[in-house]
Amino acid sequence: MINTADLSAFLGRRRGRAGLHWTDWLAYSYLVLGVLIVLMPILWMFLSSIKSPRALVENDPRMLPYEQVQVPAPDGARQLGVFVWTKPDGTKADVAFVGPRGLNARVFELGRPDQIIEVPRAQLERKDRLSPRWENYTEPTLGSTQSRTFNFLRYFWNSTFVTIVATLLTLVVNAMAAFALSKYRFRGRDFMVIVIVSTLLIPPTVILVPLFMTVSSLGMLNSLWGVIIPAIATPTGVFLLRQYMLTIPDELLEAARMDGASEWKIFWRIMLPLSLPALSVLAILSVMWRWNDFMWPLIVLTQSEVFTLQLGLSTFKGELNDNMHYLLAMTVLTLLPVTLVFVFLQKHITTGIANTGLK
């Protein structure tokens, strides 16, 4: 997102006079502080997600994923941790830790496993090396531990299915309504517009129970369709598309009718392509809503085979967290698609949202 032009403009900025005004310094400090508060937690989670389970259990506060160097024991049965021993004369040597004895430790110098010596533990310091553990990512997705811990692929597929199908349906259903409400004159049209916009007044959070009962009586509990369908008609979508379609000249439609095109064909082959800018704003919003949706899936989906990623993550978080390394890695994978979309479509998303005032 940062490019060199930005950077050089930032560093070499001049405003007609030499240097920056003190309020500029204040502004930039504020921005840098804010960016740190926004990005540091995410960075910290990412760096934690490539740490070993042991480093996570020990709550290693270092940013980078360190792990203690280990060597096989002489009998080959187990791994021994390696320490740096600072000898009384100040020289240092790498030693393998065999076991404790009182305040001392029994160790041997690397390469001389037969000479076990006893040294004060205060003279030992853990020898760490940098070792990112990518298995946190591969094991729950590709490995055999997948089904036992976190069925990532299943949840990912469910989330993707819900997002794509719901977005396509949202676009078509709302575009159809917007088309009818913008390009036809019929009795009750204005009334319909008011009715649809007034559903904005019904916050989804306060009709949870009756919505649940309706969905349940339609047999859509524990089905992804129960998540998809109730929200495909959105007043914001109708409103957005209708405002845009009103600007498309009617002459285009008349010309097509002259050529014998059916109303459906006019909608599908003329209105939809011409409304692409508004449709893409709604598509972006819909993808965001659906991918991040939590409360409604939480109520409709109770069996883990139909969980979306968000449900899987929150359930996994609620369990005893000896699988923290997987949870963090899967969280990163969950935020990755949205992040990629944002990096590439950042301009469209921010201007789209700023212009419509919708999230």
Place this chain on the structure above:
Amino acid sequence: MASLPDPSAPAGARSAGDLAGWLWSKLGDALDGPFRALQRHIGANRMAYVFLVPNVLVFGLFSFWPMMLNFYIAFTGGQSAILAERPFVGLENFRELLDCGSWLDPKSCPVAGFSFWTGIWNTLFFALVQVPVMIVVALATALVLNRDIAGRGFWRAVFFYPVMLSPVVVAVIWDWVLKRRGILNALIDDAVTGWNAFVTSGWFPFVGGFVLAAFLHLIMARLFRLMKVPRSEIWGAGVGIGLALLLVFSTAFREFLTLPDYRPVNWLIDVRSGWPMFWVIFVYTWGHLGFYMLILLAGLQAIPKDLYEAAEMDGTSKARQFWRITLPLLMPTMVVVLVLSLIRAFQAFDEIYVLTGGGPGQATKLIIQHVYEMAFIGDAKRYGIASASSVLVAAVLLVLTLGQLAATRRRAGG
């Protein structure tokens, strides 16, 4: 807009986009048959109703019908999710929610009322703190970004980024940061240890002395000037530097500056401190700030620049420009932002539920969580109570939403 793909140019499509476009138009053609037949039957103009059907069906079934149903369920009891099996109980559910010794003291209520009023008071506190704090920070950020700043697109994108993240992801991130042995406690501990090491180190007299001398000399000079001492500058410098030297080399002063050892705080679990609510507000604000910042920034950029230029000509100070130009012209946007964020705050659930689960105890349990738990958690599914609570919450939200509509209309009109 991409050019319309030619329906007769199929398999040789040049790119995936063309192929998708081709498939899309084929899909439309396939659907054309039934629609054409229908049109022949009812006439072209009535096709408008056909286009409205899917939308109206979904709205009706999943918005209007549930809303009506909500009122009915609020007057029924039992635990069945099947409407016909639910006995009518009249105002029983409302009695259980509202029949308290005092609404200010949830403990004086029946069980359901306790949960309800705890949620209500927590939500009120949450909304009344979170909304003003967020608006002030969002406005400050928008004002900074509205300056002649380099790389504005980058800064704006970063501040907006958390809005894209799902509430669950936000909660996992912050849970991980706020663990008792998490990064936040480690950073504070490092800062305290580092400061104490600095205070006791040999560097302190030089660095600390310099800073202290610079500071005290300014204070003293001003003090002497107020006391009308002649040559206040020189006296101020002398006394200030002398004081600084005395302080820097005194052990008592160093001990005064030494901080006590930091004991890690269990940010989300410590019941008696206010920290869990603080962090709930912080995390929620962190996740939503960017959206409101964006709206306010758009509002700021719509203010005509020549107003400021004219004010500049008249020699109006920056502060006065802010109070007299920026704020009044931004007011309509501010009102929309205020109402929108209030409505959202009253419905806050996702992040907080995943982050704290309403805990510790009931300290961060908001009203929507109460509705959710009554209806969907535990063996006894109290749908009636949940619906009755929703009706009460909906009344509050309706007032707020009407306020928003009025504000939006005024903005559109003005």
